[in-house]
Amino acid sequence: MKPTDILWTALGALRGNWLRSVLTALGVIIGIAAVIVMVSVGQGTQAELDRVIQNLGSNRIDIGSNFSRRGGVRGGAGSVFSLRSDDVDRLRESIPEIEFISGVVQGNAQLINAEQNWQTRWQGVEDDFFRINDWRLAEGEWIDEAAHAGARTQAMIGQTVREQLFGDLDPVGATIRVGRVPFTVSGVLAPKGQSNWGQDQDDVVFVPLETARRRLLGQVNLPPGTVMQIVVGVGRADDMEYAEARITEVLREGRRTAPGADDDFTVRNLSQIVSTRTQTTRLMSLLLGAVATISLIVGGIGIMNIMLVSVTERIREIGLRMAVGAGPRAIQQQFLAEAMLISLGGGLIGIVLGIGGSIAMGHFTTLPVQLNLQVIGLATAFSVATGLFFGFYPARKAARLDPIEALRHQG
Amino acid sequence: MSSRRPPVIGIQGLRKVYAEGTPAEVVALRGVDLQVAAGEFLAIMGPSGSGKSTMMNLLGCLDTPTAGSYRCDGVDVATLDASGRAQLRLEKIGFVFQGFHLLTRQTALENVMLPLGYAGIPVADRRERALAALGEVGLSDRARHRPSELSGGQQQRVAIARALINRPPILLADEPTGALDSRTGEEILALFKGLRDDGHTVVLITHDRHVAEHADRIVVMHDGELHPDGWTPEEVAA
Numbered sequence: 001m002k003p004t005d006i007l008w009t010a011l012g013a014l015r016g017n018w019l020r021s022v023l024t025a026l027g028v029i030i031g032i033a034a035v036i037v038m039v040s041v042g043q044g045t046q047a048e049l050d051r052v053i054q055n056l057g058s059n060r061i062d063i064g065s066n067f068s069r070r071g072g073v074r075g076g077a078g079s080v081f082s083l084r085s086d087d088v089d090r091l092r093e094s095i096p097e098i099e100f101i102s103g104v105v106q107g108n109a110q111l112i113n114a115e116q117n118w119q120t121r122w123q124g125v126e127d128d129f130f131r132i133n134d135w136r137l138a139e140g141e142w143i144d145e146a147a148h149a150g151a152r153t154q155a156m157i158g159q160t161v162r163e164q165l166f167g168d169l170d171p172v173g174a175t176i177r178v179g180r181v182p183f184t185v186s187g188v189l190a191p192k193g194q195s196n197w198g199q200d201q202d203d204v205v206f207v208p209l210e211t212a213r214r215r216l217l218g219q220v221n222l223p224p225g226t227v228m229q230i231v232v233g234v235g236r237a238d239d240m241e242y243a244e245a246r247i248t249e250v251l252r253e254g255r256r257t258a259p260g261a262d263d264d265f266t267v268r269n270l271s272q273i274v275s276t277r278t279q280t281t282r283l284m285s286l287l288l289g290a291v292a293t294i295s296l297i298v299g300g301i302g303i304m305n306i307m308l309v310s311v312t313e314r315i316r317e318i319g320l321r322m323a324v325g326a327g328p329r330a331i332q333q334q335f336l337a338e339a340m341l342i343s344l345g346g347g348l349i350g351i352v353l354g355i356g357g358s359i360a361m362g363h364f365t366t367l368p369v370q371l372n373l374q375v376i377g378l379a380t381a382f383s384v385a386t387g388l389f390f391g392f393y394p395a396r397k398a399a400r401l402d403p404i405e406a407l408r409h410q411g
Numbered sequence: 412m413s414s415r416r417p418p419v420i421g422i423q424g425l426r427k428v429y430a431e432g433t434p435a436e437v438v439a440l441r442g443v444d445l446q447v448a449a450g451e452f453l454a455i456m457g458p459s460g461s462g463k464s465t466m467m468n469l470l471g472c473l474d475t476p477t478a479g480s481y482r483c484d485g486v487d488v489a490t491l492d493a494s495g496r497a498q499l500r501l502e503k504i505g506f507v508f509q510g511f512h513l514l515t516r517q518t519a520l521e522n523v524m525l526p527l528g529y530a531g532i533p534v535a536d537r538r539e540r541a542l543a544a545l546g547e548v549g550l551s552d553r554a555r556h557r558p559s560e561l562s563g564g565q566q567q568r569v570a571i572a573r574a575l576i577n578r579p580p581i582l583l584a585d586e587p588t589g590a591l592d593s594r595t596g597e598e599i600l601a602l603f604k605g606l607r608d609d610g611h612t613v614v615l616i617t618h619d620r621h622v623a624e625h626a627d628r629i630v631v632m633h634d635g636e637l638h639p640d641g642w643t644p645e646e647v648a649a
Binding site: 009016317320321325327328403404407 | 512517529573
């Protein structure tokens with residue numbers, strides 16, 4: 001028999017019992033839908049992870065001040081700033097794996113441009129900071145070396161700040177006030193969008209570190225050379241662990257911290273934090289994967305069961321087909337085709353439901369979702385495989401029937 | 412040496428034993444010889460238990476003999492496996508059963524077309540050939556009907572059209588009139604005679620002498636042996 005004949009015969013048999021066929025396919029429908037939702041969520045998570053890491057700077061290590069102990073009173077993290085620009089220099093000199101490094105101070109201030117004003121976050125940074133965090137320039141120029149070295153009042157603004165203060169006007173070269181200090185806008189940064197934590201990363205103004213320390217932090221009484229945070233960019237991803245360990249070593253040496261004593265700083269690898277956060281999502285994916293696997297197995301067994309019933313019900317038909325010249329192969333192919341059509345049909349319905357479910361999931365939950373065509377191909381292959389695997393035994397049983405007994409069968 | 416065509420059915424020393432070597436052993440055929448010439452209308456007659464069902468299964472290549480040889484239109488059946496026998500049935504044998512054996516969900520036309528699919532005939536030709544076959548049995552106007560919408564006689568005609576569709580040299584009819592009233596039965600038997608006249612070889616298996624008498628030649632089965640007609644068990648005993 002030609003493949004088209006086999007398909008038409010199988011389709012005809014299934015149509016005759018369409019409700020049963022649909023119910024039989026239910027397990028596969030659920031399984032495939034679960035596979036699609038699972039992969040969509042998994043891929044979405046992966047894509048978001050990549051994006052977040054990209055935004056943070058891919059090989060970024062953050063060094064912060066640890067809480068201090070003073071007479072039993074424990075301040076919160078960063079309540080005392082234990083890092084200095086000396087630490088930045090020492091790290092840069094001692095660890096060749098560090099490609100970029102920048103001290104950071106930050107605060108909040110009211111920005112004013114003519115009649116517009118806007119409350120935002122300012123950060124005093126060094127030139128390397130923009131490389132680590134992968135900031136791009138949209139308009140104007142970067143703050144130059146001289147401005148960093150000379151503590152000049154130049155500023156880079158994010159897109160949100162630009163919109164709030166300037167609207168459609170050209171900000172480059174304009175003068176804004178940060179608090180009471182006038183700054184010249186050197187350039188506008190390309191937008192980065194929301195961070196993983198839902199913070200608007202473009203709602204920020206950057207000024208040279210030394211300028212910030214002298215002019216913006218002036219009223220806060222901090223020792224000279226203080227930085228609130230040190231941000232490090234490591235050249236190669238493979239060196240991350242080593243660099244992290246070396247940073248701790250170098251800082252402890254510089255402080256002459258006694259062995260066993262607590263550090264007054266913390267070293268964090270940000271991409272690790274992000275991946276920890278996404279583990280919840282991974283767990284969700286795993287659960288869906290388990291549901292999918294079990295559904296496919298249960299669905300497959302359902303198909304096998306119904307196919308066995310179908311073979312028994314149609315013994316006389318099988319006998320007749322054999323009498324008019326159908327060989328064992330043709331009979332086997334026919335029943336295999338039926339099993340495969342049930343599971344393929346179930347797979348296709350499952351794909352539609354899975355895509356719908358993924359879209360709904362992206363809409364009603366915070367889980368990131370990303371559909372792709374490979375998943376659909378994979379799901380189709382899975383459903384065909386389920387049909388073939390679980391349809392094989394019933395089909396073989398049909399093919400091995402004795403034509404005489406099949407013809408004589410009553411019922 | 413004769414210039415005659417070789418027999419379509421050539422059977423020699425055919426034996427069939429069920430459950431051989433067990434206490435339930437049954438000898439169904441005890442060494443049967445039979446030759447059927449092309450274009451002959453033969454009736455195999457016998458009461459139930461005489462071995463005629465076994466004979467029918469063996470003639471139809473549905474079963475294999477325990478011993479002896481069967482040449483079906485020149486092919487030695489003993490050399491064939493299940494697939495080979497299926498192919499032989501497809502090409503050489505058309506079956507007509509007592510219970511019609513039509514697929515109830517399919518139309519008369521689809522039922523007649525069934526063997527053509529297995530024969531690998533192109534779809535375009537199937538409909539035409541099936542309509543022609545339905546015409547031969549006088550059912551051109553019932554092609555779209557399902558078996559439940561047809562009378563018993565019409566259903567059996569559909570079954571005969573299906574048996575003829577691949578132009579097999581042998582038409583094997585197992586009690587073809589058993590489920591029909593006598594007038595309809597006569598019509599079916601007349602149809603067989605017509606087919607014989609067109610050159611088909613027809614083998615009719617029945618327990619009914621009135622039915623068997625429509626054939627050109629009658630052989631009688633009794634207790635696993637085949638005898639010419641006119642023979643009675645009493646003669647043997649005597």
